Amino acid sequence: MAPQMPIRALGKQGLQASAQGLGCMSLSTGRQEELGPEPDRMAVIQKALSSGVTLLNTADMYGPYANHILIGMITSDSVELAYASTSAQV
Helix, strand or coil: CCCCCCEEEECCCCEEEECCCEECHHHCCCCHHHHCCHHHHHHHHHHHHHCCCCEEEEEHHHCCCHHHHHHHHHHCCCCCCCEEEEECCC
16 A cells, blocks of 8 residues: 555645645656666656655656656556546647
8 A cells, every 4th residue: 555645625626635736747758768667767657656656647748648658557457446537638
């Protein structure tokens, strides 16, 4: 079980998420040689989740769906709940 982290209300629908989140922009933007290998980037997300973070912030403009795919690969087998907040250009 993940360590206790303060929880905050997320909107008005009763959702709750960790007070601290992980901004995932640097996990997929930049030159490939600066990003590091995919397993290392996945480890960052996994470490955040195992530390009690349940809010992951991303956007498709960081590299079309790159972060979404990384997050999906980590959370697809997980029983822990995590929220991915995302934004899109309009």
